[in-house]
Amino acid sequence: MKKILSLLCLLMGATSLFAQQLPDVKIEDIEGKIVAVRDLVKGKPMIISYWSIACKPCIQELNAINDALEDWRKEADFTVVAVSTDDARLKAAAKNMATSRGWEFTCLFDDKQTLRRAMNVTLTPQAFVVDAEGNVIYSHSGYTPGSEEELFEKILELKKKK
Template structure:
């Protein structure tokens, strides 16, 4: 019996749909699909749309239990990423975040924030060879950030202006992001 192209396409479609109902297959498929979105660079906020972060008073906690105030980042170029280990778009954009971090970690303050527990964070970081430091909020997110979904990433200049405000996966290792950071550092 010969299978027509239409039947073959229908079979493939049904297999893909069925995989969404198998819990172990769902996340890898979603991550794969999100990697397509993560190829796009985030856009730069226009001057008239830029918001300014005025309140840096926010407590965060690292793995060792040290609490520090976000105020320590005031006057610096900061990239803040709100993410989670279970989030397919977050997982999709992390390789580009790591590449950017590798090149700018001594020039830009990277703040990776999650509400996940370190028992989930550490295996995730190790499995993927991510070397950036992750912190957890010690108190509720400041209303200013308005985190409705993740990933949510902000690039903030030395004066507190939000240059990039991106909801969803993006390519953070793009020429646009690198050129923007280089400009902010000069």
């Protein structure tokens, strides 16, 4: 038992050595076309936010980003990708919601958990900030009203580094 715990502690302690780049996987867009996730990197930063129909804070976060998007885009050029983790049960409803809400995002549908597993998302909501080269530079789990500001601050930091 102690060995197992020590091993886990060691592995967790080693996380400061590790980094993450956008994985090379393909998933479906809102029209049902297969999209390579790395092809979404088009020389500008990106916010990627995972959501599902049954995740209330996820939808709160996406609504909050969408509300603020007009103001944010006056200060920085970036894109937003919303990844639904809904499976076959709720995928149709998720597409329905994404269409009606007027979200100005690229909407992807990860019903096979391909991208979710590749990006090690165990909890939704989870949002990532990706730089113009496809490197994940920031991520947070969970959502509390106001925490979307952190994402935009990271986008502004990327702009300053340019």
